[in-house]
Structures are given as structure tokens and as C-alpha cells.
């Protein structure tokens with residue numbers, strides 16, 4: 001078996017094989033729903049206009065969409081699942097949904113992202129602005145962090161989700177002691193949130209370039225958290 005609290009640069013299909021049935025209490029996953037930034041021509045203009053740190057991805061792999069085998073394996077190793085992008089996959093999901101309203105106004109990006117959630121049959125809403133420099137709680141929640149770049153999360157990945165989204169998922173759904181699996185780590189927002197909220201985790205990322213960027217991000221964020229914990233009054 002692989003170790004807990006590790007982030008592995010490997011194909012999640014190989015990684016999941018190394019765990020026994022129902023080992024993880026919760027899998028929070030975000031598989032690719034298109035075949036990668038290379039083919040989509042994603043990097044470049046869009047990233048720059050949003051003032052996101054631009055990284056050169058000459059060797060980025062094209063991404064395979066998740067197969068039925070992936071979902072079988074996911075359900076084998078985890079008791080509960082939250083699957084982002086469920087509306088893009090042919091797999092038959094149960095009724096529970098989480099909708100993340102990105103409060104992104106007139107932007108050309110999707111207004112919301114949708115996840116399947118096996119933990120309830122209803123639809124739950126999380127509002128969190130994620131629109132370039134505009135990040136933070138929305139006006140409807142009482143305040144807005146607008147254009148304050150200092151406080152914003154630096155984006156290292158085109159599909160990066162905010163740490164706050166994972167914080168909300170973990171505090172809403174996970175119980176103390178639960179082990180969390182992320183099969184498609186990307187920027188590692190999920191792992192940083194697990195660390196901050198005291199959950200054990202395992203993460204997989206297949207692309208070596210993204211893996212390195214995400215590992216650096218995890219290391220920096222964890223060092224900051226440990227510093228704050230050591231110096232807390």
C-alpha cells in the first residue's frame with residue numbers, strides 16, 4: 001500500500017490499485033473533461049489577461065477522460081465520492097449535487113461548476129467568487145474582496161479550484177479522522193485544504209510539470225501554515 005499524506009506523480013489508475021476496498025472515507029475528485037491545454041490552445045492569451053502567473057508547459061500531457069473503469073475503481077477504494085464536472089461524463093451518477101457559483105459576472109467562463117455528491121440526494125450551493133483578480137466571498141454573502149491581488153491565490157493551473165471550496169467541502173461533509181483521496185490533484189488546492197483542516201490525504205497527478213508546480217505550492221503553503229501554528233497565541 002502507498003503511504004498516507006503523500007502526493008504521488010503517477011497515474012491514478014495505478015495508484016488506486018495500491019489501496020484496499022473502501023480505504024478512503026471520501027474521494028474528492030476533479031477528472032479532466034477535455035483533453036488538455038495543448039489541444040485546446042488554452043495557455044497564452046486567456047491566462048495573461050486574467051493576470052494569472054504564466055507558466056511554460058511545453059511538455060504537458062494531453063489528458064484522458066475518465067473511463068467506466070476509473071469510476072469502478074474510485075467506488076472500490078472510497079466510501080463516499082464528490083466528483084467535479086459530473087455533467088460532462090457519461091457515467092450514471094446518483095441524484096446529489098453540489099453547485100459552486102463562481103459569481104463571475106459577465107465572464108466567458110462557466111457561471112457554475114457542478115459536482116456529484118454521494119453524501120446526499122439534494123442540491124447544495126456554495127458561492128465563492130473566482131474571476132481573475134476577483135476572488136473571495138460574493139456580495140450575496142455580505143462582503144467581497146475585490147482586486148486585492150495581495151490576498152489572492154496565485155493560479156498555477158488552468159482548472160485550479162480555490163482552497164476555500166475544498167475548505168467548505170471538508171467542513172461541511174467530512175468527519176474528523178476521515179481519509180481523503182484526490183485522484184487528479186492539479187494545483188493541489190485539495191491537499192492544502194486537507195493539511196489546513198487536519199485530514200489525512202493521498203493525491204495523484206500524472207503530469208510531471210504540473211506535479212512539480214503543485215508540490216512547490218504545497219510545500220510553501222504548508223510551511224506558512226506551520227509557521228502560523230507555531231506562532232499562534
Ligand SMILES: C[S@@+](CC[C@H](N)C(=O)[O-])C[C@H]1O[C@@H](n2cnc3c(N)ncnc32)[C@H](O)[C@@H]1O
Nearest residue numbers: 011012030159160161184185186187205206207
Ligand atoms: C481538472 S484538473 C484538476 C484541477 C484541480 N482540482 C485543481 O484545483 O487544481 C485535472 C488534472 O488531472 C491530471 N490527470 C489527468 N489524467 C490523470 C490520471 N490518469 N491520473 C492522475 N492525474 C491525471 C491532469 O494533468 C490535470 O492536472
